[in-house]
Amino acid sequence: MPPWLEYASGTLLVAGAFFYFAGTVGLLRFPDVYTRLHALAKADNLGLGCVLAGLALQAETLAAALKLLLVWPLALAASAGVGYAIARRADALGIAPWTRDKSK
Amino acid sequence: MLNTVLRRGAGFAFLWWVLAEGSTVAWGLGAVAVAACVAASLRLLPPRQGTFSLAALIAFVAFFLWQSMRGGLQVAAMALSPRPGLSPCMLDYPVALPPGPPRLLLVASLGLMPGTVGVRLDDDRLRLHVLDARLPAAAEAKALEAVIARLFGRRTA
Amino acid sequence: MSAATAFDLLLAALLLWSAWRALATPRLDRAIVLFIAFGLLMALAWARLAAPDIALAEAAIGAGITGALLLDALGAWKRRAGKDKPGSPS
Amino acid sequence: MRRAAIVLGALAFAGALASALLALPPAPVSLPPAVAAKMDVSGVSHPVTAVLLNFRGYDTLLEVAVLLLALLGVLAIGREDRIVRGRHVERIEPVVAMLARLGVPLMLLVGIYLLWAGAHRPGGAFQAAAVIAAAAVLLNLARLTPAWTQAPGVRLRWGLTGGLLVFAGIAAMLLTGGTLLAFPPARAGLLILVIESALTVSLGLILAGLFLFLSEDRGGRP
Amino acid sequence: MTGLELPVALFLLANLAAALLRAARGPTAADRMLAALLFGSTGVGVLALLAHAGGGTPLIDVALTLALLAAITGVAFARRAWRAGQPPTKGDDDAPVA
Amino acid sequence: MSNGLLFALAGALLFALGAGGVLLLTHLLRRILAFNIMGSGAFLVLVGLAQRGSVVDPVPQAMVLTGIVVAVAATALALALARRLRALTGCDDLDVATEPKGKSDA
Incomplete structure (x- = not known):
C-alpha cells in the first residue's frame, strides 16, 4: 500500500472518530428529543461514512471496497426511516419541541 | 415491464457480485437469488412510469x-x-x-x-x-x- | 495496556453493566432497550472472540427477531395495562 | 432474608465458577486438529459448517425438531386474546412501508448470500434463516403482511416441516450405509447444500412464525 | 492496516457507552428509541473496524447484516411498544413528557 | 490474560447475574430477560474457554450457534405463555398469579 493511501485512510478514520464524538456530545448536551435526533442522524452517519471510506481505501479488491461502501447506504436508509419514525411518534404523542424563549 | 425486470435484475446481480466479492463460482446460486429478489421487488414495488437517467x-x-x-x-x-x-x-x-x-x-x-x-x-x-x-x-x-x-x-x- | 486489551475490558464491563441494568431497572421499557443493547454488545464480543458465525447469528437474531418479539410483548403489556379485569375482549 | 440468601448464593457461585475457570488446565483433548484432519472429507471448507452439518449433523437434525416443537407450542398456547380490530392497530406509515418495500428484497439477497457463504466461510442456514425471518418481521411491522391468526395451511405446513423432512430423509437414506448421517465424502458437498437450502426455508418460516403468531397486528392487504 | 483501527474502535465503543447511557436513561420514551439509531451507526462502525483490525473479512458481513436489520428494532419500538393515549402504568414512564 | 479467558470470566458473572435474576425477579418479562442473560453467559463461557489458546475451535462455536437459535425459540414460547397467563389472570407477577385467589390484586 503506498504511504499516501495509508495517510488518507488514517485521516478519514480520525475524521470519522471526530464526527462520532460530536454526535455523542450533541446527544448528551442537546435539550430535547428532536435536537438529539439531529445530532445522531447527521453526525453519526457522517462518522460512519468516513470510517467506511477510510477502510475501503485499504481493501485489497474492488469488490471488497464496494462491499464496505455498500454498508453506508443501508445504514443511512435505516437511520432515515427510524429517525422519521421517532420524530413522527414524538409529534403524535404531543412532545413539544424545546424552544429558546421557553427555557428562559 | 421487461425493461424494469432487466434493470432490477442487473442491479441485484451487481449487488450479488459485490457480496460474493467477485467470486465466479457463486453464479449458480446467485442466479436463483437474483431471480427471487426481482420477483420479490416486483411484488412489493410495482414498476412505474418515468425515465431513469x-x-x-x-x-x-x-x-x-x-x-x-x-x-x-x-x-x-x-x-x-x-x-x-x-x-x-x-x-x-x-x-x-x-x-x-x-x-x-x-x-x-x-x-x-x-x-x-x-x-x-x-x-x-x-x-x-x-x-x-x-x-x-x-x-x-x-x-x-x-x-x-x-x-x-x-x-x- | 494495548488498545486490544482496553477494548476487551471495556466491552466486558459494558456487557455486565447492561445486563445488570436490564435486570435491576424498575422500568420495563428501559429493561428491554438495555437487553437489546446487550444483544448488540454480545455480537461485538463474538467478533472479538474470533467467532464470526456466532456474531452473524447474534446480530441477525438480536436485531431482527428478539427485539421485535420483546417490543411487541411490551406493547401488549401496556395495551392491557388500563383494563385490569381478565377476559374482557370487546 | 430469602433475597439475601439468593444474592449471596449467586455471588458465591460466580466466585467459585471464576476461580474454577482461572484454575482450569488446558483441555486434555484438543478438538481443532481433529476437525482439521477430517475437513477434506466433510464436503465443505468452513469448519463450523462441517461440524454443524457433517460431524455432528444429528445434533442439528434434532435441533430443527426442537424449533418445530417450539412453534407448535406457540400455536397450542394461542394468542392471548381475540384482538380488538382496528382500535390499537397503527395506520399504515408510508415511510416505514417504503423502507420495507426496498429493504425486503435486499434482505432476501443477503440471506441467500449467507447460505452460499456457509460452505467456505462464516454463514450458513441458521444465519440466512434469521435474516429472512427478519424480512418477514419488517413486512409485518410495515403492515404489508398480516399476522398469522389461524393454524397454518397445507402449503405452509410443508414449508415449515420441509427442512426437517429433507434432513431426516437423507439421514434415513444414509442409514442403509450403517451409521447415522455418515455422508459419502464424494457427495457430501451436494447433500449438505440440499439440506442447508431446505433448512433455510424451513427455519426462516419457523422463526418468522414465532413472531407472526404472536404479533398484535392482523394488518390488511397493502 | 494502519494500526489506527483498534484505537478508533475503542474510541467508538466509549462513545457507544456514553450515548447508550443517555439513550437508556433519557427523560422520554423517544430518547430510548435513539438507542436503535446508535446500533445502526456506531455498532456497524465498530464491527467494520474490528474486521480490519484482525477480525477477518467475514466481520464485514456481520456489519452489513446489522446495518440491514438495524431499522427493525427502531420500527418495532415506534409502532408497537410506544403507544399514544395509553395511561401510564406502574413501572413505566411512557406518559407523554413535555 | 488472553481475551478468551476475560470473556469467559465475564460470562461466568453474567450467568450468576442471570441466575440470581431468575430466582429473584417475579415479573414475567423480566424473568425471561434474566433467563436469556443466563444463557448468554453460558455461551460466553463455552466459547471463551475454547478460545484461550491461539487456535480457533469450531466445535463449541457450532454448539453455541445452535444454542442461540434454540434460545430465541424458547424466548418466543415463554413470551407466548407469559402473554396468555397475563390475559387469563390479569397480573404480571408469577408469584401473585400462582397464589390462591383473593391475593391477586395486582
Whole structure:
C-alpha cells in the first residue's frame, strides 16, 4: 500500500472518530428529543461514512471496497426511516419541541 | 415491464457480485437469488412510469453527499461550541413532489440534510423540525426537491 | 495496556453493566432497550472472540427477531395495562 | 432474608465458577486438529459448517425438531386474546412501508448470500434463516403482511416441516450405509447444500412464525 | 492496516457507552428509541473496524447484516411498544413528557 | 490474560447475574430477560474457554450457534405463555398469579 493511501485512510478514520464524538456530545448536551435526533442522524452517519471510506481505501479488491461502501447506504436508509419514525411518534404523542424563549 | 425486470435484475446481480466479492463460482446460486429478489421487488414495488437517467442519479448522490457533509459539520459545530446556538422551530413546508416514492425519498433524505428532520407528512404538507430558525431551511428543501424531481424523470414541479 | 486489551475490558464491563441494568431497572421499557443493547454488545464480543458465525447469528437474531418479539410483548403489556379485569375482549 | 440468601448464593457461585475457570488446565483433548484432519472429507471448507452439518449433523437434525416443537407450542398456547380490530392497530406509515418495500428484497439477497457463504466461510442456514425471518418481521411491522391468526395451511405446513423432512430423509437414506448421517465424502458437498437450502426455508418460516403468531397486528392487504 | 483501527474502535465503543447511557436513561420514551439509531451507526462502525483490525473479512458481513436489520428494532419500538393515549402504568414512564 | 479467558470470566458473572435474576425477579418479562442473560453467559463461557489458546475451535462455536437459535425459540414460547397467563389472570407477577385467589390484586 503506498504511504499516501495509508495517510488518507488514517485521516478519514480520525475524521470519522471526530464526527462520532460530536454526535455523542450533541446527544448528551442537546435539550430535547428532536435536537438529539439531529445530532445522531447527521453526525453519526457522517462518522460512519468516513470510517467506511477510510477502510475501503485499504481493501485489497474492488469488490471488497464496494462491499464496505455498500454498508453506508443501508445504514443511512435505516437511520432515515427510524429517525422519521421517532420524530413522527414524538409529534403524535404531543412532545413539544424545546424552544429558546421557553427555557428562559 | 421487461425493461424494469432487466434493470432490477442487473442491479441485484451487481449487488450479488459485490457480496460474493467477485467470486465466479457463486453464479449458480446467485442466479436463483437474483431471480427471487426481482420477483420479490416486483411484488412489493410495482414498476412505474418515468425515465431513469444515470446523470440524474449521480447528481443526486453528489448533492446528497455534499449536503450531508455540511449537515454533519453544522451539527458538530453546534454540539462542540461552548454555547450551542440552537433556536429550533417547526416549519410547515408544502411539498410539490408527487406522492409515492419521490415524496418519501424527500422526507427520508431531509432527515440527513443540514438542520432539518421530517416530523410528519400529511398529504402534501410536511412538518419539519428545524435546528436553527435562522437557516434557510425552506430554500434548501426546495433545492432537494428539484434534484429528486430530476431523478424521477420529471421537470421541477 | 494495548488498545486490544482496553477494548476487551471495556466491552466486558459494558456487557455486565447492561445486563445488570436490564435486570435491576424498575422500568420495563428501559429493561428491554438495555437487553437489546446487550444483544448488540454480545455480537461485538463474538467478533472479538474470533467467532464470526456466532456474531452473524447474534446480530441477525438480536436485531431482527428478539427485539421485535420483546417490543411487541411490551406493547401488549401496556395495551392491557388500563383494563385490569381478565377476559374482557370487546 | 430469602433475597439475601439468593444474592449471596449467586455471588458465591460466580466466585467459585471464576476461580474454577482461572484454575482450569488446558483441555486434555484438543478438538481443532481433529476437525482439521477430517475437513477434506466433510464436503465443505468452513469448519463450523462441517461440524454443524457433517460431524455432528444429528445434533442439528434434532435441533430443527426442537424449533418445530417450539412453534407448535406457540400455536397450542394461542394468542392471548381475540384482538380488538382496528382500535390499537397503527395506520399504515408510508415511510416505514417504503423502507420495507426496498429493504425486503435486499434482505432476501443477503440471506441467500449467507447460505452460499456457509460452505467456505462464516454463514450458513441458521444465519440466512434469521435474516429472512427478519424480512418477514419488517413486512409485518410495515403492515404489508398480516399476522398469522389461524393454524397454518397445507402449503405452509410443508414449508415449515420441509427442512426437517429433507434432513431426516437423507439421514434415513444414509442409514442403509450403517451409521447415522455418515455422508459419502464424494457427495457430501451436494447433500449438505440440499439440506442447508431446505433448512433455510424451513427455519426462516419457523422463526418468522414465532413472531407472526404472536404479533398484535392482523394488518390488511397493502 | 494502519494500526489506527483498534484505537478508533475503542474510541467508538466509549462513545457507544456514553450515548447508550443517555439513550437508556433519557427523560422520554423517544430518547430510548435513539438507542436503535446508535446500533445502526456506531455498532456497524465498530464491527467494520474490528474486521480490519484482525477480525477477518467475514466481520464485514456481520456489519452489513446489522446495518440491514438495524431499522427493525427502531420500527418495532415506534409502532408497537410506544403507544399514544395509553395511561401510564406502574413501572413505566411512557406518559407523554413535555 | 488472553481475551478468551476475560470473556469467559465475564460470562461466568453474567450467568450468576442471570441466575440470581431468575430466582429473584417475579415479573414475567423480566424473568425471561434474566433467563436469556443466563444463557448468554453460558455461551460466553463455552466459547471463551475454547478460545484461550491461539487456535480457533469450531466445535463449541457450532454448539453455541445452535444454542442461540434454540434460545430465541424458547424466548418466543415463554413470551407466548407469559402473554396468555397475563390475559387469563390479569397480573404480571408469577408469584401473585400462582397464589390462591383473593391475593391477586395486582
